[in-house]
Amino acid sequence: MAHNLQTSFYFSVSISGMGSSDAAFQEVLGLSKEMGSEDVVCGGENRFKYRLPTMTTFSNLVLKRGVTTDESSLIAWVKDTLDDGLANPIQTKDIKVRLLDEKGNVSMQWDFIAAYPVKWSASDLKSQDGEVFIETLEFSYRYFEVEDSRSPQMDLYA
Template sequence: MAYDYPPVGFHFSVSFTGLEEDVETQFQSVSGLSVDMETEEFAEGGENRFKHKFPVKTKYPNLVLKRGMAVESELIQWCRDAMEGFEFAPKDLTIRLLNEKHEPLRTWNVVHAFPVKWAIDDFNAQESKLVIETLEFSYHYFKILD
């Protein structure tokens, strides 16, 4: 299969396990798909010119999703249950980067996500723009599926 390089970053989909895929999958942006390797330094006795670095563990930042505010939303109800009722029910979610035929070029499976922040953009009578809601999730890790 021939790929056009590089793929465009504006054609993607997001889906949550257990939530319908209509308005819930329409996001303006996704950020936070990265991983860092934490290291630990160890000074060798007798050799003072450098320190050895050893890998310790991986660290994943929060996943941030933005979209136009949805008034009726299962996703927002799930977030409200966590934020207002302190009822956490982690979900897996899938992010797909799509080609021009709407076929996945790359798929990320985000494991055990739960909401940690929900924000609505400021209202301003002097601007003509959509109301954007920002959802931030903590998660264990992600896997690249293809």
């Protein structure tokens, strides 16, 4: 049985209202969601406790890229959001992360709804290294949806 494994290095990012030059990232982190649980002790029965499901939580979306000398509407949005505090309403944008197959077709897509920047950080400055200066952008969002357009998987339980 042959498996065509999907690679993780061929992807694209797009942010609503931003040009394609602001969507070149080298790394995407935070594609996860987790359902929490709550322990409930049963009255009179001390040998065990129930673990009941609670709400689903999402980790922040983290995008990393090399810093360029060009003007960036993405960085302007990040700066306005982080520097203004809550003096002005936070502008949200939708962010799409697409995993591409070897032909450049979308095989999976994550849609992050109503995202806004919550953190900006940069790599360390080191005179002895010749590495690219990397900025890391972190976003919170309302929720995300996953679209999976890969060919249907074989039903292992048939």
